[in-house]
Amino acid sequence: MKKQITITINGEAFTREVESRLLLVHFIRDELGLTGTHIGCDTSNCGACTILIDGMSVKSCTTFAVQADGCEITTIEGVAQNGQFHALQEGFKEEHGLQCGFCTPGMIMRSIDMLNKNTNPTEEEIRWGISGNLCRCTGYVNIVKAIQYAAKKMAEPQETAEA
Amino acid sequence: MIPESFNYHCPATIEEAIALASDHGDEAKYMSGGHSLIPMMKLRFATPAHVIDISRLEGLSYIKEEDGLLKIGGLTTEADLEYSELLAKKYPILIDVAKLIADPSVRNKATLGGNLAHGDSANDQPAVMLALRATIVATGPEGTGQASIDDFFHGFYMTALGPQDILTEIQIPVAGKGTGSAYHKIERKAGDYAASGVAVNLQIDGSGTCKEIGIGLTNVNPVPLRAQRSEDHLKGKKLTGDLILEAAKMAAEDCSPSADLRGSEAYKRSITRELTVRMINKALERAKANL
Numbered sequence: 299m300k301k302q303i304t305i306t307i308n309g310e311a312f313t314r315e316v317e318s319r320l321l322l323v324h325f326i327r328d329e330l331g332l333t334g335t336h337i338g339c340d341t342s343n344c345g346a347c348t349i350l351i352d353g354m355s356v357k358s359c360t361t362f363a364v365q366a367d368g369c370e371i372t373t374i375e376g377v378a379q380n381g382q383f384h385a386l387q388e389g390f391k392e393e394h395g396l397q398c399g400f401c402t403p404g405m406i407m408r409s410i411d412m413l414n415k416n417t418n419p420t421e422e423e424i425r426w427g428i429s430g431n432l433c434r435c436t437g438y439v440n441i442v443k444a445i446q447y448a449a450k451k452m453a454e455p456q457e458t459a460e461a
Numbered sequence: 462m463i464p465e466s467f468n469y470h471c472p473a474t475i476e477e478a479i480a481l482a483s484d485h486g487d488e489a490k491y492m493s494g495g496h497s498l499i500p501m502m503k504l505r506f507a508t509p510a511h512v513i514d515i516s517r518l519e520g521l522s523y524i525k526e527e528d529g530l531l532k533i534g535g536l537t538t539e540a541d542l543e544y545s546e547l548l549a550k551k552y553p554i555l556i557d558v559a560k561l562i563a564d565p566s567v568r569n570k571a572t573l574g575g576n577l578a579h580g581d582s583a584n585d586q587p588a589v590m591l592a593l594r595a596t597i598v599a600t601g602p603e604g605t606g607q608a609s610i611d612d613f614f615h616g617f618y619m620t621a622l623g624p625q626d627i628l629t630e631i632q633i634p635v636a637g638k639g640t641g642s643a644y645h646k647i648e649r650k651a652g653d654y655a656a657s658g659v660a661v662n663l664q665i666d667g668s669g670t671c672k673e674i675g676i677g678l679t680n681v682n683p684v685p686l687r688a689q690r691s692e693d694h695l696k697g698k699k700l701t702g703d704l705i706l707e708a709a710k711m712a713a714e715d716c717s718p719s720a721d722l723r724g725s726e727a728y729k730r731s732i733t734r735e736l737t738v739r740m741i742n743k744a745l746e747r748a749k750a751n752l
């Protein structure tokens with residue numbers, strides 16, 4: 299029943315023997331200790347467990363770890379680069395896009411995929427885009443603003459790093 | 462929720478997949494996107510001893526027109542449909558439906574083949590495929606065969622597919638001049654299964670006469686339902702408001718919805734009627750723009 303898999307998570311390759319029935323979210327949280335990916339509903343409804351597999355947002359509570367063998371995964375821990383927040387992280391901070399923060403990792407992972415496919419989404423497109431991610435605190439208004447902040451920031455020409 | 466233990470197989474070719482399924486008989490289950498199967502395994506409604514992951518089989522994910530047919534590979538995801546320029550231009554019903562299925566993360570995994578093979582009239586694609594008069598192509602131990610969508614759905618979770626058959630392609634007649642199509646469903650919240658859903662595909666000629674029409678209904682019948690009497694009522698006629706309303710009433714009468722958390726039987730019949738009117742009108746509008 300066990301199978302050896304190799305998954306690259308946030309740029310680092312991990313090889314492990316896992317049971318076929320091990321859910322990807324448990325692999326990420328329990329095997330690798332990356333607890334930024336949350337479990338809210340465990341029934342593919344809330345989106346707290348959203349990660350990127352080969353750049354696409356996926357609910358890791360509804361994926362077996364073995365299905366991701368050979369894939370590249372990004373979790374919330376891999377989103378900041380060189381100590382710099384990703385535009386979405388900055389947006390959630392600046393626009394108060396979180397209260398308890400439980401939904402935030404999933405919201406951000408989902409939004410990365412959304413903004414990759416549509417760099418300038420309307421408010422309606424943003425709301426449909428996060429329709430599989432539930433937030434029990436904010437009422438979504440500031441989440442929408444946070445994503446708009448990030449879309450705007452990502453569209454700006456990149457400043458060259460200071461020497 | 463933890464599924465029961467199983468053996469995972471990830472075959473590289475369709476022949477290998479079918480051989481594995483044949484070896485393990487009733488104990489095996491194919492998995493493509495896994496977004497219907499895994500939830501059922503987590504609830505232990507499904508306990509296959511062998512899961513055969515077919516999602517990595519090559520060459521089964523495509524959307525193309527060829528030989529007078531729109532051909533869609535069985536492993537094409539709902540997200541692939543949603544972002545297809547060809548579909549947006551010529552088959553808007555497939556964009557309508559893809560955007561209403563679950564949510565974007567589920568659509569990244571869920572496949573069209575899986576949506577149909579699951580054999581659940583709560584899924585949205587069966588009604589759309591009825592409206593589009595699709596043909597289902599599958600490969601199994603005996604080779605490749607086809608079934609008309611009208612012969613495909615046999616009952617709850619039961620289809621014309623044998624346990625070792627892999628749904629490889631969906632074929633739809635190419636949309637000609639004067640063709641228009643539309644789908645919508647009423648849901649309690651974004652991403653919910655339908656309280657009722659109506660799919661319409663029709664073709665009109667220059668004089669506005671309805672040459673072809675297909676109407677499929679979602680989640681208001683034990684099996685996905687073709688609104689046959691409504692289609693017969695409209696085919697060959699000029700589509701007036703009165704005629705459309707009569708046909709919609711027939712659809713509402715002919716389905717048999719069950720009362721549940723999504724609404725009473727009477728409510729579901731009434732939204733089926735209203736959606737039928739709206740979808741015929743929307744398809745008609747699109748058809749006129751396409752004359």
Ligand SMILES: Cc1cc2nc3c(=O)[nH]c(=O)nc-3n(C[C@H](O)[C@H](O)[C@H](O)COP(=O)(O)OP(=O)(O)OC[C@H]3O[C@@H](n4cnc5c(N)ncnc54)[C@H](O)[C@@H]3O)c2cc1C
Pocket residue numbers: 341342343360490491492493494495496497498499500515535536561562563564567570571572573574575576577578579583584585586622626627628629652653654655
């Ligand atoms: C939260 C959530 C919301 C959803 N909402 C909707 C919705 O609103 N509307 C809707 O239509 N669907 C909805 N779905 C279902 C989703 O679209 C499913 O993923 C889809 O119906 C099945 O596709 P799959 O590729 O995931 O199939 P799987 O789960 O992999 O398989 C489903 C069944 O089909 C069989 N199968 C799969 N592919 C093939 C094949 N190529 N050949 C032969 N047999 C095959 C499997 O053996 C299994 O029995 C929802 C799912 C979730 C998790």
Ligand code: FES
Pocket residue numbers: 336337338339340341342343344345346347348357358359360
């Ligand atoms: S925990 Fe995966 S969707 Fe809720």
Ligand code: FES
Pocket residue numbers: 395396397398399400401402432433434435436
């Ligand atoms: S901030 Fe609490 S759930 Fe979203």
